[in-house]
Amino acid sequence: MVEEKFFRERVEKFQQLMRENNIDASMIRTLSSFIYFTGVKWLRPALLIPADGEPVAFIFEYEADEFKEKTWIKNVKTWRRTPELMGSVAKMIRDGNYKRVGFDYSVERDSYVLFFELFKKLNPKVEVVDVHALIMKLRMIKDAKEIEYIQKASNIAVKGISSAIDAIDTNVSETEIAAEAIYTMMKSGSEHPHVYVNVGPKPRVHAEPRSNVKVKPGDVINIVVGADFNNYHSNMSRTVFMGTPSEEKREALETMIKVQDLAASSLKPGVKFIEIENKIKELVEKKGFGKYYVEGFVHSVGLLIEEDPITTIVVQHRRYEAVENMVLAFIHAPLTIPGIGSIKCEDTFAVKSDGVKKFTEYEYEITK
Numbered sequence: 406m407v408e409e410k411f412f413r414e415r416v417e418k419f420q421q422l423m424r425e426n427n428i429d430a431s432m433i434r435t436l437s438s439f440i441y442f443t444g445v446k447w448l449r450p451a452l453l454i455p456a457d458g459e460p461v462a463f464i465f466e467y468e469a470d471e472f473k474e475k476t477w478i479k480n481v482k483t484w485r486r487t488p489e490l491m492g493s494v495a496k497m498i499r500d501g502n503y504k505r506v507g508f509d510y511s512v513e514r515d516s517y518v519l520f521f522e523l524f525k526k527l528n529p530k531v532e533v534v535d536v537h538a539l540i541m542k543l544r545m546i547k548d549a550k551e552i553e554y555i556q557k558a559s560n561i562a563v564k565g566i567s568s569a570i571d572a573i574d575t576n577v578s579e580t581e582i583a584a585e586a587i588y589t590m591m592k593s594g595s596e597h598p599h600v601y602v603n604v605g606p607k608p609r610v611h612a613e614p615r616s617n618v619k620v621k622p623g624d625v626i627n628i629v630v631g632a633d634f635n636n637y638h639s640n641m642s643r644t645v646f647m648g649t650p651s652e653e654k655r656e657a658l659e660t661m662i663k664v665q666d667l668a669a670s671s672l673k674p675g676v677k678f679i680e681i682e683n684k685i686k687e688l689v690e691k692k693g694f695g696k697y698y699v700e701g702f703v704h705s706v707g708l709l710i711e712e713d714p715i716t717t718i719v720v721q722h723r724r725y726e727a728v729e730n731m732v733l734a735f736i737h738a739p740l741t742i743p744g745i746g747s748i749k750c751e752d753t754f755a756v757k758s759d760g761v762k763k764f765t766e767y768e769y770e771i772t773k
Contacts, residue, residue, distance in 0.1 A: 409477035411550075412444050415543065416460055422539045423456040423507065430455040431507030431536050432494065432524060437708035438509050438540050440636050445476045451490060452478075453497060461497065463490050495527040507536030541713040545705055546730050552755055554637035555706065555732050558595070559753050559764035561632035562639045565590040565598060566767060569628045573645055573773050575621065579604050579614035582628065590632045599631035599710055608741035610699060623648055625746035627739065631710040638710040640734040641765040642751035646772045657740050657748040660692045662769055665736045665750055668702060672727050672754070672761050678703055678716050679723040689740070697742045703735040706753055731756040732764075 419442070423431060431454045433439050439450030443462065451463035459480050464472045466483040473481060482497075484490040498506060506528065508521060525533055547555070568589035572582045579602040590598035603612035605624050612627065620626065629642040644658055664685050671681045682702055689698045701717025714722035717737055727733075732755050739749035750769050754761040 408444075412442060412477050416442055416454060418543055419454060419540065420456050422542065423454075423536070426534075426539065428456060428505050428507045428534060428536065429503035430498065430501060431509070433509055434521075435509045435511045437636075437712070438511075438544075440708055441540070441544055443476045443478055445472065446636055447472060451494065453494060455501060455503070463493060491523055491527055494524070498528055498531060503531065505532045505534055507539070508533050509540055510535040510537045538713075544707055545713060546728060547707060547732050547755075548730070551637055551707065552730065552732065554635045555639055555753065555755075556764050558632045558634040558637055558639035559641070561590050561593045561595050561598075561634060562630050562641050562753070563765055563767050564593050565595075565600070565630040565632055566628060566641055566643055569600065569602070569630065570643065570645055570771060570773075573620060573626055573647075575647070577620050578616050579612070579618045580616040582620075582626070583614040586628070586630050590630070593632075594634060595632040597633050599629075601627075601629040603627040603747045606744050606746050608739070608743065608745075608747040610739065610741060610747075612747065620647060625650075625654060625748065627747040627749050629749070629751065631706075633710075636708055638706045638708070639753045639764060640704075640706050640710055640737075640751060641753060641767070642739075642749045643767060643769065643771060644748050644750060649772065653742075654745055654748075656692065657694060657697075657742060657745065658750070658770065660689060660694055661736060661740060661748050661750050663692075664688060664702070665752070668735050669754065669761050669763070672733070672756060674727055674729045674756060674758060676727050677723075678714065678725055678727070682716070682723055685736075694740050694742070697740045699738040699741060701738050703733050704737050706732055706734050727756050729756055729758055733761075 433452040454460045461480045462478045463482050466485050469483045565586040569586035572585040582602050583600040586600045587598050601612045602614040604618050604626050624647045626645040631640045704711045704715040714725045716723045734753045739747045752765040
């Protein structure tokens with residue numbers, strides 16, 4: 406049973422933000438935000454939070470008892486068929502006379518666009534507004550318990566990347582390398598590990614492992630792992646050289662290490678990400694790798710492996726300022742060098758009052 410006071414305070418902070426923005430209620434259908442407010446991971450999440458009053462969870466009938474045992478939410482409405490769920494939500498909105506209703510515009514692991522379209526059709530007189538930014542305003546700042554979970558996830562991520570590196574050998578495929586990392590992380594308690602592997606001279610920004618790509622002598626191998634603990638994530642990456650690296654490969658890795666050192670030494674509360682981004686671009690240009698750098702050096706981690714701010718994807722997020730107790734992963738953007746591959750080193754850090762603290766400690770210069 407989760408601690409009621411802890412999660413009720415989160416809901417009350419969100420309700421205050423809704424009142425300040427003239428929002429009568431919000432419908433939470435994204436899994437990560439549902440976890441944030443209820444303390445429970447539950448597939449097909451549906452939570453209605455009014456601007457005043459108690460939140461209501463909509464749960465499949467035969468799962469309701471278990472849900473009530475695990476959460477602090479006391480008001481639970483049950484359903485057996487999807488039309489009953491949607492109808493029950495629409496009736497509650499009508500009965501509450503809600504005119505402006507928030508919806509978390511986000512894409513995660515479910516058919517949220519479909520739910521959103523159904524929601525609009527069933528509530529034609531309701532003005533639907535995006536509350537994603539309001540929710541993330543709360544989620545971007547981690548409390549002590551969240552940071553504890555992310556540190557534990559980081560410990561698992563280190564084990565995962567170590568297993569992946571141990572698995573690297575000539576003729577071993579990307580999927581075989583990923584499998585070792587996934588096995589280790591799941592055995593260590595991670596429920597939803599992520600692994601990208603990019604073997605060889607053809608760089609891929611998001612390298613889902615391929616079974617037909619195998620390690621050859623002289624290859625560069627980039628590995629990205631994400632691990633979770635109690636729903637909170639950590640993210641890290643390392644680059645491995647098969648055999649003695651060429652001067653250009655070594656310079657590329659040394660440049661990325663310097664880029665990370667630059668970001669780590671610059672990141673303090675009040676500093677805008679764009680200020681650091683500009684310094685990074687200046688450094689990689691000076692080192693001769695400017696055209697290979699993918700912009701967007703940082704993203705947050707938490708209930709998602711990548712969550713706001715996500716500076717690679719959302720350009721506007723580069724204008725955000727670092728805030729104490731943000732937890733960030735960087736350097737997210739790799740050097741993508743045709744003929745060499747992807748060069749990247751990424752770690753998870755917490756922003757403290759005077760700088761950052763690294764959670765994922767592992768060596769950078771790795772040769773096999």
